[in-house]
Amino acid sequence: VIDIDNPNNMRIDWASTANDTTIYENNSLTLSSVISNASEGFEYVKYEYRGITIGESSITPFEVEWTGINTGEYSVVAKAFSDTDSLLATSSILNINVFPRVAPIVDAGQDQTLTLPLDSTIFIGSGSDPDGGSVTFKWSLLNGSDQIELESTDTKNLQVRGLLSGEYTFNLAITDDEGSISNDQVNLLVNEESTIENIEPEITLLAPVADFVLQEGESVTISAEAFDTDGSITSVNFFANDQLLKADNIPPY
Secondary structure, three states: OOEOOEOOOOEEEEOOOOOOEEEEOOOOEEEOEEEEOOOOOEEEEEEEEOOEEEEEEOOOOOOEEEOOOOOEEEEEEEEEEEOOOOEEEEOOOEEEEEEOOOOOEEEOOOOEEEEOOOOOEEEEOEEEOOOOOOEEEEEEEEEOOOOOEEEOOOOOEEEEEOOOOEEEEEEEEEEEOOOOEEEEEEEEEEEOOOOOOOOOOEEEEEEOOOOOOOOOOOOOOOEEEEEOOOOOOOOEEEEEOOEEEEEEOOOOO
């Protein structure tokens, strides 16, 4: 059977975008197509959904950048037209699902109170992307003396040194791989040095036991218990050869 309007049985197929493609709102998507058996007079390709034009292209591979896409389900078609705007061929339907962006989850940790001469602490933050993407961390000082030292500001755990008495607020910003940012704050109160003698906290390593033998490639769980008779434990830090392994501020440590 020969189509009078399409005597060459011209075809238009999708070049790269797969059916049931999933993206997030406001992202962009490149649409492209391949022409087979082009009819005489073929001029350009138009991309549409529900009769709404996304864009047109007359140059192989007939690419159109679709930007600012709102949440929803779209059924897109590519249409080949002649130089007189006659329809020559229509592609199969390309289904595209656009989901709303989900902001990353962030937790800057627990508020803390210290008393000088203790002038350093660690804030244990966390963050994740519900969409399954990667995240980056960034700590900053929002309130308090800028004379203090901030270390590891691009990791989830912030180390603070050189604290002076006063109130501090720190911000942890989480950025996911789609550029969405979430923030959370944590507060620190540093009291003046007490005139009452401070009793050092007691800490006992529970595991591993003394002379524990660990084979290469194996893992081990390290745990401890800590008590402070004249205050509270704000953080327990685990070290191996003076290198910080982990800081924990919630028992059991």
